[in-house]
Amino acid sequence: MKNLTKTISQVFTCAATATTLIAGKAMALSLREGIEAAKTDEMPAELLGSNGVFTGITNTILYVVGVISVIMLIFGGIKYAISAGDSKKVTDAKNTILYAIIGLIITILSYSIVNFVLNVVGA
Numbered sequence: 001m002k003n004l005t006k007t008i009s010q011v012f013t014c015a016a017t018a019t020t021l022i023a024g025k026a027m028a029l030s031l032r033e034g035i036e037a038a039k040t041d042e043m044p045a046e047l048l049g050s051n052g053v054f055t056g057i058t059n060t061i062l063y064v065v066g067v068i069s070v071i072m073l074i075f076g077g078i079k080y081a082i083s084a085g086d087s088k089k090v091t092d093a094k095n096t097i098l099y100a101i102i103g104l105i106i107t108i109l110s111y112s113i114v115n116f117v118l119n120v121v122g123a
Contacts, residue, residue, distance in 0.1 A: 058114045066107045072100035 076096030083089035 055115065055118050058118070059111070062107055062111045062114065066104065066111075069100050069104040069107055073097060073104065076100055 076093050079096060080090065080093035083093055
């Protein structure tokens with residue numbers, strides 16, 4: 001009896017899986033047609049490459065991070081200038097400048113790495 005129940009369960013599972021796959025394939029085709037129908041001329045045609053969506057998003061994010069790093073570098077310089085010789089304030093200002101420079105270097109490296117990868121994948 002256990003084997004019969006197990007076999008029936010496996011048959012129903014197999015049938016449900018096949019039905020789901022077939023329905024998924026049909027839905028994917030209709031979804032793709034829907035996307036093509038809703039697409040306008042202003043929408044980018046490609047996701048990767050030099051004019052792709054991912055390139056634009058990553059460039060914007062990296063630009064914002066770079067601007068924040070430069071602002072923090074300036075802020076650290078101002079903190080250093082007004083520290084008035086207090087060793088704790090000087091150390092805090094130096095750490096701010098150091099971390100801002102490290103952030104700027106990481107931003108520049110990540111910008112070049114991301115653009116290289118996106119151009120290779122998009123090519």
